[in-house]
Amino acid sequence: MAKIVVTGAAGFIGSHTTDQLLAAGHTVVGADNFRTGRRANLTAALRSGAFALHEIDVAQPGALDALVAAERPDAIIHLAALVSVQESIADPGLNFLLNVQATQLVAEAARKHRVGRVVFASSAAIYGDTTDLPITENTEKKPISPYGAAKLASEALLLGHGAAYGFTVRCQRYFNVFGPRQDPASPYSGVISIFDRRYREGKAVTIYGDGRQTRDFIAVRDVARANVIAATRPGLVSGVANICTGRETSLLDVAAVFARLYPGAAAPVHAPARTGDILRSLGTAARAKAELDFTANTSVADGLAELAAATAA
Template sequence: MTSPERSFGGRRILVTGGAGFVGGELTRKLVEAGARVTVLDDLFTGKAETIPTGAEFIEGSVTDAKLVDELVAANSLVFHLAARNIIASTTNPRDDFATNIGGTLNVLLAARENKVDRVVYTGSASVYGNPRSIPINEDDFLVPLTPYAVSKLGGENYAQAFYESYGLPTACVRYSNVYGPGQRPDNPYCGVVSKFLVDAHAGRPLSIHGDGEQSRDYTYVDDAVEATMLAAIRPRAEGEVFNVGTGIETSVNGLALAIGRALDVPVELRHIDRRDIDNIRRRVVNIEKARRMLRWTPQVTLETGLSRTAEWFVRSGFTEAAPAPTRAG
């Protein structure tokens, strides 16, 4: 058992969005560590079967202030992952605002009222927009370019404001393109890795919007979960924001070829029209702050992570999942 896991035994913990990809993996780790975990999820994108045995599941939304207050009152620590994703947020900005900002405010108000030990807010590297320099530091200029990025930054700012104004212990982690086992390709909102796996395994061309040289920093889910757990227990994390990535830049073309190697199949790249949603050209984050203050370092390389993900993908029977449009994330 790793050091962060030893800190959660017997604690009552609320995980919002715990039926989702990262939330489900976080919940599993917490349960394995001996925590008493309650999951709140509206199953908009999550699936109940993602929640491990041993966790209590409440189907509901963070937009329900009364329910949120009841659940927060029964727990001493909150991991807040519930959110609409980039595609749903772009389709319905009003719902995005209600969930990603309004829901976050509900969680923070309840946490303040009930004096929880800490709230860990999971943000997104999308808040940087098109960066002025690479790699991106936490204090670099923020230019969110989508409704999703705007709302995730808004939730993050609320978390920091509650720390500064009310003394509520909070910590924020900005995820950079998390992937790995558990990211189901039958979910229409899944990431590019899962979609590429489906098409590559089926022998279909991998459709890439634009020239494929747009780049991202791909983070294996176990590494993201470990950083999130450390943000809940490290004393120096209070009131801080941390990039969670690898510091390594990978083009979408490079990712597609790496997935072919992971499956041991040839891949054909098909470049199609660029979309407005794919408006960020380069993104790779600086993780030195997390190394220093969380004492966290990512352990899984892209090649290893893709190999593990491909093995899970085939073993879980997702090889015939319907393909969906791809995006860099």
């Protein structure tokens, strides 16, 4: 069994990753400053003797280093970040601090304390608004935000350090992640968490444009499983992989599933398309299958049912 440091453990993806690591028998050291995460996401984990939570700012020099020096983990899963594209555009300096400087500190801590593996939360945002679909790992990288640029820079920083100092780096390019514990209160939240809240409150959702725009929506339980594999499976080599389903789902499809989950709900309201909205997104999942033996196996319908049940609880 391994000992894993999870940065951003109190967040949406971090808390699910923590839960699955613990369920698999691993020891987890969580690091979070609660910028966007919540202690309540870790209610179950905090009951485990194999979990410890440290309130630290990973972008602050020395903080993660001290934790890694003390804990000597087998791997670091680095999820802590400024997660909003819009916020990165409003404050690019903060984006650099939280999404590039923090990654450099992760790489440094891994080198200094001989951590064998680093798993990084990258993003489909590194591909920008490409219309060249489906997106493979070789699709041209054209970030269109400071956030996307920082994710791409972070991949390069980690892979370069891993190659120079002999640790394994897995960059996980998540597509549109959805599921329980995603914060619907943020104006920048994923569309599914916003839809879920509106349906639950009996309010009509707004669909911008005709609703035929698509995303490769992946359930957080699958993303967490991909993280567990990347951090713990023996023999992996460094690399990057899309973490996606390889299937396109339109907003109309999502609304139709919600309409079944919330019978009697108000019909969606249509509003003019927003400028800059990406019309279609779809990744290829073949490399994650080949390199991690990972395949997303939760359908959007099952994932939405799980989300609705969790938020109703």
